[in-house]
Amino acid sequence: MIESKLRDAEQIAEKLVKDEGLSLPVDVLSLAASREITVVAKPASAQGVSGMLIRSGEQFAIAYATHIKSEGFQRFSVAHELGHYFLAGHPEAVFRNGEVHESRAGFASSDRYELEADHFAAGLLMPSHLFAAASGRYPDGLEAIRGLADECKTSLTASAIRYAELSEAAVAIIISRGSSVDYCFASSSMRGCKGYRHLKKDATVPRDSLTRGFNQNSKNVESAIEDGADSELNLWFHVDDEIPAYEEVIGLGEYGRTLTVITADIPADDDERDSEWSGPRFR
Known part of the structure; x- marks a missing residue:
């Protein structure tokens, strides 16, 4: 409901x-x-x-x-x-x-x-309808979120959440502080991965993730530093298969938190759609 x-x-x-x-x-x-x-x-x-x-x-x-x-x-x-x-x-x-x-x-x-x-x-x-049209001008991931935030004059956080809700790409965004997850939004493609387990509030940021190390230095967050590295999807969401992913992270300044963007290239057999979601697709 x-x-x-x-x-x-x-x-x-x-x-x-x-x-x-x-x-x-x-x-x-x-x-x-x-x-x-x-x-x-x-x-x-x-x-x-x-x-x-x-x-x-x-x-x-x-x-x-x-x-x-x-x-x-x-x-x-x-x-x-x-x-x-x-x-x-x-x-x-x-x-x-x-x-x-x-x-x-x-x-x-x-x-x-x-x-x-x-x-x-x-x-x-x-x-x-306007967000989807604008999204086609950017590659998937943090670059798309940054570009959409600029066009909509919205914060990175709000733009990232909307992007995850509407994107056809297998993408998830995580807001975290230190070793704790505030919340996570994932696209229907990401949720369709076999064995996918959603990150809930107060879940622990994976120890071996780029984000966990990034969050240990408060200057990274305060100065809006960003970084990226190859990762594995099951490190974050415990999916059944070994699926490569890319992890991008950026500090959110005075907000005191970190935005992480996980983008994965899901094999066709695993690209299942959530039957309850009938919203727009970007590509």
Whole structure:
């Protein structure tokens, strides 16, 4: 049920993009203004939440965090609050305890409404029909994620998650800190590998991986250093066969975490598709 709700949230956002005739990068400020929603930046000294949706009678306002300097993070925060505004049932849920709702956008919450707003934001800023068209200009892996982030004006993290969700390539992205996994998203091709075991929150980063060694030096993360090396798919996901993969890693600066991109060349016999996924393919 929750997966269906998340896809619905993305589709509502994508329909909005089409109905409004929007293009990349989607102008979230103009969209808010068209609904008479005031958008203001919070001072950098105000930390703790990514954004706020405020209601006063029939009027709405959005305040977004600036303590993280990333334009992509700030745009995603605004789009997340727009999700609470546009998605049915959200205003009633988020304002049940008052007229100010605080959010922590970025797929970090387990709350249903926060996750739906995150997926709305992804669909709004990176609508599948425009994202797929743009993706064809890049080779698979980190280069594609970086290029798409630039075109959509989204963070590397949000772009990587969307890329993993929509890509036809066998790709997985992992966000980690030290020796612990925050979360992992994998494409349907990757999940179709025989014996595939998905990395869950708080799983241990493989000891022999490039990422594990990379994370031991905090300067790699703080300075957004990147590296890459050949790897094996079963090192990360315990697949049945020995499948070569390429591991790319980049520090996420003040976010304090690392983005890892695993790309594999899956043999044709192993390239099974998840029958439940009917979304767009890139190539």
